[in-house]
Amino acid sequence: MSQLDSLRRWLRHHKGRQTYDELAACPAHHKDLAVSACTLRRALDGRMPTWRTVHAFAHATGADLDEARRLWEAAHTERQNRTGPASPRPYTPRRIRTRKGLAAALRRVRTDAGSPSLRALQDSPQANGQLPKSTLCEVLRGRLLPSTTLLQAFLRACHAPDHVVSALLAARARIATGHPRQARTYSYICEAAEEADYRRQQTEEIRARCGLTQPDNDYWDEASP
Known part of the structure; x- marks a missing residue:
């Protein structure tokens, strides 16, 4: 299992039964963490999410932020090692x-x-x-x-x-x-x-x-x- 798969499994676990629209509209969201439901959905089903998206996801679900950061950094590092540094x-x-x-x-x-x-x-x-x-x-x-x-x-x-x-x-x-x-x-x-x-x-x-x-x-x- 890749590090990105581990990150997505962790996010999916904390999402639970909440919809992406509910997470995007979470009243606990800090104004600087506002992201769309589409962005949150892509964190689980699309390309490698940004840290801002994972941060917003963790904030909306009440998940541990340090664990979110650790998992995201592992996935990010794995991706960089595969693709090489960006130009x-x-x-x-x-x-x-x-x-x-x-x-x-x-x-x-x-x-x-x-x-x-x-x-x-x-x-x-x-x-x-x-x-x-x-x-x-x-x-x-x-x-x-x-x-x-x-x-x-x-x-x-x-x-x-x-x-x-x-x-x-x-x-x-x-x-x-x-x-x-x-x-x-x-x-x-x-x-x-x-x-x-x-x-x-x-x-x-x-x-x-x-x-x-x-x-x-x-x-x-x-x-x-």
């Missing part, structure tokens, strides 16, 4: 000029670091007590421009490479000084994708809060706090 995505944050673009870049840095929880980042020795979870949550959603100190602490906690640190600090300085952005011209390969992804995530959050279901693609997840 790095082309990504250059040098031209970010908006708060939302910076937030998208920071979410990707977090994903590349293994999607640590906000608490893990806050308590990281590299953060040196300068990464409050509540503030970081607002930064990653694009609602707040991080201070230089917080941004540096986040990048240290995520072990970001030097060229990414330099680029994102420069991006933060451009945004803070109100450097004008050129009208709707995308100056690097990922800018359009970042903005489209941010709009998609916002739409999914709104639909989830309104109790609407739709097929989604398990992005980020993220990373979830």
Whole structure:
């Protein structure tokens, strides 16, 4: 039996007789863990689920989160060993000029670091007590421009490479000084994708809060706090 089969059997056991719609609408759901019934169904019948999906599943069923993490990491590692490391995505944050673009870049840095929880980042020795979870949550959603100190602490906690640190600090300085952005011209390969992804995530959050279901693609997840 594969590690993914073990994860699915564990999820199926904790699901019990509850429907996927009931799990998706669970009132105990944290707002950052909202996922559709379709996504929860795919965790048992489709491709390898993201950690965010498994986290939401465990939260909705009252299952042990540490056990969920252990099983998911085992399945994730097994999958990576079979398929090999994914090719790095082309990504250059040098031209970010908006708060939302910076937030998208920071979410990707977090994903590349293994999607640590906000608490893990806050308590990281590299953060040196300068990464409050509540503030970081607002930064990653694009609602707040991080201070230089917080941004540096986040990048240290995520072990970001030097060229990414330099680029994102420069991006933060451009945004803070109100450097004008050129009208709707995308100056690097990922800018359009970042903005489209941010709009998609916002739409999914709104639909989830309104109790609407739709097929989604398990992005980020993220990373979830």
